[in-house]
Amino acid sequence: MINLIGSESDSQRTLYPYVTGTSVVGIKYKDGILLAADMGGSYGSTLRYKTVERLKKVGKHSIIGASGEISDFQEIMRNLDELILYDNMWDDGNSLGPKEVHNYLTRMMYNRRNKFNPLWNSLVLGGVKNGQKYLGTVSMIGVHYEDNHVATGFGNHLARPLLRNEWHADMTFEEGVKLLEKCMRVLLYRDRSAVNKLQIAKITEEGVTITQPYALKTFWNFSAFLNPTAGAEGSW
Amino acid sequence: MDMSSGDLNAPHSMGTTIIGVTYNGGVVLGADSRTSTGMYVANRASDKITQLTDNVYICRSGSAADSQIVSDYVRYFLHQHTIQLGQPSTVKVAANLVRLLSYNNKNSLQTGLIVGGWDKYEGGKIYGIPLGGTVLELPFTIGGSGSSYLYGFFDQVWKEGMTQEEAEKLVVKAVSLAIARDGASGGVVRTVTIDKDGATRKFYPSETLPLWHEELEPQESLLDILSAASPEPMMS
Numbered sequence: 001m002i003n004l005i006g007s008e009s010d011s012q013r014t015l016y017p018y019v020t021g022t023s024v025v026g027i028k029y030k031d032g033i034l035l036a037a038d039m040g041g042s043y044g045s046t047l048r049y050k051t052v053e054r055l056k057k058v059g060k061h062s063i064i065g066a067s068g069e070i071s072d073f074q075e076i077m078r079n080l081d082e083l084i085l086y087d088n089m090w091d092d093g094n095s096l097g098p099k100e101v102h103n104y105l106t107r108m109m110y111n112r113r114n115k116f117n118p119l120w121n122s123l124v125l126g127g128v129k130n131g132q133k134y135l136g137t138v139s140m141i142g143v144h145y146e147d148n149h150v151a152t153g154f155g156n157h158l159a160r161p162l163l164r165n166e167w168h169a170d171m172t173f174e175e176g177v178k179l180l181e182k183c184m185r186v187l188l189y190r191d192r193s194a195v196n197k198l199q200i201a202k203i204t205e206e207g208v209t210i211t212q213p214y215a216l217k218t219f220w221n222f223s224a225f226l227n228p229t230a231g232a233e234g235s236w
Numbered sequence: 237m238d239m240s241s242g243d244l245n246a247p248h249s250m251g252t253t254i255i256g257v258t259y260n261g262g263v264v265l266g267a268d269s270r271t272s273t274g275m276y277v278a279n280r281a282s283d284k285i286t287q288l289t290d291n292v293y294i295c296r297s298g299s300a301a302d303s304q305i306v307s308d309y310v311r312y313f314l315h316q317h318t319i320q321l322g323q324p325s326t327v328k329v330a331a332n333l334v335r336l337l338s339y340n341n342k343n344s345l346q347t348g349l350i351v352g353g354w355d356k357y358e359g360g361k362i363y364g365i366p367l368g369g370t371v372l373e374l375p376f377t378i379g380g381s382g383s384s385y386l387y388g389f390f391d392q393v394w395k396e397g398m399t400q401e402e403a404e405k406l407v408v409k410a411v412s413l414a415i416a417r418d419g420a421s422g423g424v425v426r427t428v429t430i431d432k433d434g435a436t437r438k439f440y441p442s443e444t445l446p447l448w449h450e451e452l453e454p455q456e457s458l459l460d461i462l463s464a465a466s467p468e469p470m471m472s
Contacts, residue, residue: 005336015343018368041370046387049364049372071339071370 017069017120019043021054022193023155024065024124025183027167028133028148029176032204033126035065036180038187039213040195047195055201057208059084062098062127063201064105067152068140069120076119079108098127098134102144110142122152128203151183154191159183173202185216251420252284253382253411254295256350258375259403262360262431263352265295266407268382268415269423280423285437289314292330292353293428293435297380298367303347306337327353331363331371339369348379354430382414382421389413404429404438412445 019041026035041049054073055065058080066073083104087096096104102125112118118140126135136146149163162183171179177200188194196218201210229235255266267284270277284296286307292314296303310333314325331351338345351363364377376394378386389410398406404427411425425440447453455461 005333005340018342019366019370041372043366046384048366049374051374052372069368069370071342071368074370075339 017072019049019070020120020193021052021067021070021073022191023151023153023159023187024054024067024122025151025155025159025163025180025187026065026124026126026135026137026149027163027171027176027180028135028169029171029173031173032128032133032202033063033135034173034176034180035063035124035126035201035203036184036198037065037067038184038195038198040193040197041070042193045192047193050195050197051213053199053210055199055210057210058101058125058127059087059096060207061095061129061203062101062125062134063203063208063210064101065124065126065152065201067122072119072121076105076108076121076123080104095129097129097132098125098136099129101125101127102134102136102138102146105138106142106144109138109140109144113141124150124152126201126203127208128205131205154187154194155183158186158190162186181216185218188216188218251418252297252380253386253414253418253421254284254297254348254350254379255383255386255407255410256295256352256362256364256374256377257398257403257407258360258362259398259400261400262354262429263362264400264403264407264427264429265293265350265352266411266425266427267295267380268411268421269426270415270421271300272420277422282423283426285426285428287311287435288330288351289318289325289353290434291324291355291430292327292351293430294330294334295350295352295379296347297349298347299345302345303349306334306345306347306349309337310334324355326355326357327351327361327363328355328358328373331365331373334363334365335369335371338365338367342367342369350377350379352428352430354432356432360431378410380421382411382418385414385417386410400429400431408440408445412440413448416448416451 024037035055037054039052041052055063056077058064105123120140123138135150137150138144149167151159166179184198188196196215197213199211199213251272253268257264265285269282271279271282286294288294288311294307313333314330318325334349334351348367349365354360362374362377364372364374407427408425415421427438429436
């Protein structure tokens with residue numbers, strides 16, 4: 001009976017995801033880290049859930065952003081919350097920093113990949129501890145690295161080129177938010193699974209905060225958009 | 237890098253329309269009554285709203301066998317939990333038990349579920365548990381194949397803080413609309429309303445439901461129409 005509630009003895013494999021989140025984008029800035037993600041949970045091609053929180057605090061120093069299967073992300077959060085709890089129970093003044101959490105996530109993802117039963121997620125882990133800024137990513141097969149700017153999913157193709165051109169060290173909070181919003185707007189235009197409701201997370205030495213959900217304005221008033229097939233009727 | 241399985245593996249749910257809605261003081265659960273095997277209607281008066289405890293019910297969709305076995309196990313566990321706890325279980329605990337079964341057996345099960353109930357700590361709560369085992373606490377949620385036809389409807393009419401009467405009317409109207417367009421949904425509309433005083437079951441046969449586009453008033457026989465009408469009763 002107990003096997004039904006939690007068993008890994010049968011050889012099983014996750015074949016495909018059901019409820020999925022799309023891109024997460026993250027950058028380092030002057031005071032710390034900024035992450036952005038929308039609140040969509042897609043069910044195949046249907047934009048089914050529109051208030052899914054894909055950015056979550058991890059302990060005092062880190063925030064995780066997840067794309068991919070939401071049920072697997074919920075399971076990852078249960079593991080992380082337990083990890084932080086046991087860390088706190090030592091009550092020794094030490095606390096797990098972003099580097100350690102990133103490493104734990106990497107092991108979790110890679111070991112599942114080795115058993116052909118991956119957690120179907122791409123994760124971004126950002127944090128600040130003792131003045132050190134940290135921004136890393138882990139994929140569902142355990143590929144992991146740190147960088148000044150990272151993205152998952154469509155964000156790899158649409159956001160990272162923008163970040164490569166416009167990111168620079170020691171950006172202000174305002175510059176950072178504007179850059180992330182530029183990325184999120186492009187994703188909104190070009191990613192079918194994006195929804196116009198997003199959150200931005202900020203991590204600094206002082207602490208971690210996640211904004212209330214908000215929506216971005218979009219621009220459609222290009223003259224070329226008004227009558228695009230004027231010169232070639234029947235085209236699109 | 238990320239892997240995506242594309243639209244080839246988009247999930248599909250089989251027959252049913254199920255709905256769960258919160259209102260000011262409790263929840264209303266609704267469902268149709270059709271169980272089909274392929275094109276044949278195996279049961280035209282099924283009860284898809286199943287009791288888990290006195291104060292928590294579950295709406296079942298997808299595979300009848302899978303949803304029945306999951307709810308049977310959860311009922312069994314909740315029964316023991318109630319005895320050990322010494323008071324009624326919370327809705328959250330019920331939802332989490334469903335999650336454990338759905339998530340850990342995600343490769344074998346094909347059932348989307350809605351858990352709804354009332355407890356003294358949180359009041360009326362609805363939890364959506366789609367394929368894969370994601371759990372989302374929501375003000376309302378819809379499921380089953382018939383739900384495809386209701387996303388636009390709910391986007392337009394949903395509002396927070398409805399009265400019990402408004403909520404029940406909304407659920408009945410919605411299931412009735414889905415039945416009109418989804419071949420896998422049909423029969424009668426069943427609702428269960430749960431508040432601090434317990435659960436009340438209601439039954440709405442088709443005569444009590446409104447007629448939608450291109451639906452005609454049911455008649456006893458053509459003969460009645462002929463005798464009732466005066467000149468030119470037959471169309472030439």
